[in-house]
Amino acid sequence: PFPLSARVRGLNPSATVAVTSRALELRRAGADVLSLSVGEPDFDTPPHVRAAAIAAIEAGHTRYTPVNGLPELREAVSAKFARENGLEYAPDAVTVTSGGKQAIFNALLALLNPGDEVLIPAPYWVSYPEMVALTGAVPVPVPTRAEAGFVLDPEELAARVTPRTRLIVLNSPGNPTGAVSPAWVLEAVADLARRHTLYLLSDEIYEHLVYDAGHVSPARYAPERTLTVNGASKAYAMTGWRIGYAGGPREWIAAMNALQSQSTTGACTVSQHAALAALTEHEATARFVAEARAAYRERRDFLVAGLKALGLPTPTPQGAFYVLPDTTRLHPDELEASRLLLERGGLAVVPGTDFGAPGRVRLSYAAGLDTLEEALRRIGGVLG
Numbered sequence: 095p096f097p098l099s100a101r102v103r104g105l106n107p108s109a110t111v112a113v114t115s116r117a118l119e120l121r122r123a124g125a126d127v128l129s130l131s132v133g134e135p136d137f138d139t140p141p142h143v144r145a146a147a148i149a150a151i152e153a154g155h156t157r158y159t160p161v162n163g164l165p166e167l168r169e170a171v172s173a174k175f176a177r178e179n180g181l182e183y184a185p186d187a188v189t190v191t192s193g194g195k196q197a198i199f200n201a202l203l204a205l206l207n208p209g210d211e212v213l214i215p216a217p218y219w220v221s222y223p224e225m226v227a228l229t230g231a232v233p234v235p236v237p238t239r240a241e242a243g244f245v246l247d248p249e250e251l252a253a254r255v256t257p258r259t260r261l262i263v264l265n266s267p268g269n270p271t272g273a274v275s276p277a278w279v280l281e282a283v284a285d286l287a288r289r290h291t292l293y294l295l296s297d298e299i300y301e302h303l304v305y306d307a308g309h310v311s312p313a314r315y316a317p318e319r320t321l322t323v324n325g326a327s328k329a330y331a332m333t334g335w336r337i338g339y340a341g342g343p344r345e346w347i348a349a350m351n352a353l354q355s356q357s358t359t360g361a362c363t364v365s366q367h368a369a370l371a372a373l374t375e376h377e378a379t380a381r382f383v384a385e386a387r388a389a390y391r392e393r394r395d396f397l398v399a400g401l402k403a404l405g406l407p408t409p410t411p412q413g414a415f416y417v418l419p420d421t422t423r424l425h426p427d428e429l430e431a432s433r434l435l436l437e438r439g440g441l442a443v444v445p446g447t448d449f450g451a452p453g454r455v456r457l458s459y460a461a462g463l464d465t466l467e468e469a470l471r472r473i474g475g476v477l478g
């Protein structure tokens with residue numbers, strides 16, 4: 095075999111990708127396959143953002159930007175953190191990255207040493223444990239309960255703190271659960287972090303997709319030890335533009351910039367100009383976000399009601415655009431359940447396995463109501 099590094103040999107290929115490739119294979123063979131497996135908005139990037147990118151190209155903004163991002167974009171991010179989150183991050187305490195994912199990766203690489211432990215509430219986004227493991231640190235899942243809407247219990251977190259614990263990952267609204275952490279939970283987590291000298295990485299990429307309660311940033315309670323990650327992908331339907339950003343303690347941000355300077359050099363210049371429009375043309379952006387949120391909420395209500403009517407217990411997510419039904423009625427093993435849905439129902443979903451969600455599959459409702467209705471019909475068909 096080819097002599098790959100031990101680091102990479104330990105990396106798990108994602109189950110999401112496996113499902114997507116099997117679905118593609120079936121489609122290529124002529125099967126009618128519907129997919130609710132994607133993690134991106136089905137809307138197009140709003141027109142004012144696209145126009146800003148075209149104008150940037152025409153104006154010749156096609157060279158490198160500073161490693162940490164265009165100064166005017168960092169100003170806009172700093173203003174966004176103040177306006178929407180009540181956080182004071184000066185522009186030099188902000189960095190712009192190639193997607194939220196790269197901000198998280200750089201943040202972990204900048205903070206963690208081999209053997210450090212990282213607490214990750216489960217079910218979790220598949221990339222957290224994999225990225226933590228790549229640094230040589232150890233991911234430690236912290237279970238949450240479906241009956242509690244998968245909201246993190248600070249006592250479960252506290253019970254897993256050891257002398258090696260260094261970081262807590264928070265993701266509210268969460269992928270794949272849609273759970274939104276209430277302020278009291280975040281306050282308790284911040285308290286715990288301060289008492290044990292732990293750090294917090296708060297991934298707020300789904301911030302604008304909350305349907306009932308409001309979004310609260312944990313950095314409000316522990317600014318000196320929290321890195322806040324966000325980005326353009328989900329809020330402004332800009333997944334392909336690859337723009338993320340983070341604000342946090344200056345030393346942490348500076349180390350992330352050093353890593354970026356030796357890897358990607360920085361985010362795409364044209365995309366940064368597009369993100370600048372999204373963050374500064376408030377009226378047009380607010381209208382887009384409000385319309386998208388209303389559409390997602392309607393789809394969520396429709397899908398959750400439909401799944402429950404089919405007899406699949408489904409907690410109502412408070413945010414993001416995923417649901418996580420219990421599929422043990424289809425099959426006790428979620429891999430088998432998603433295989434049945436694909437092979438017999440022509441519906442691609444993601445098994446909960448890699449999300450730390452056994453007995454469940456993840457469905458995305460970043461799809462039109464017609465598609466969701468057809469998906470429910472297919473699930474009903476497989477249930478028989």
Ligand code: PLP
Nearest residue numbers: 133193194195219269299325327
């Ligand atoms: N964080 C979570 C929880 C996500 O689900 C995703 C994308 O699926 C990201 C971060 C990364 O987003 P991006 O790198 O596209 O900004």
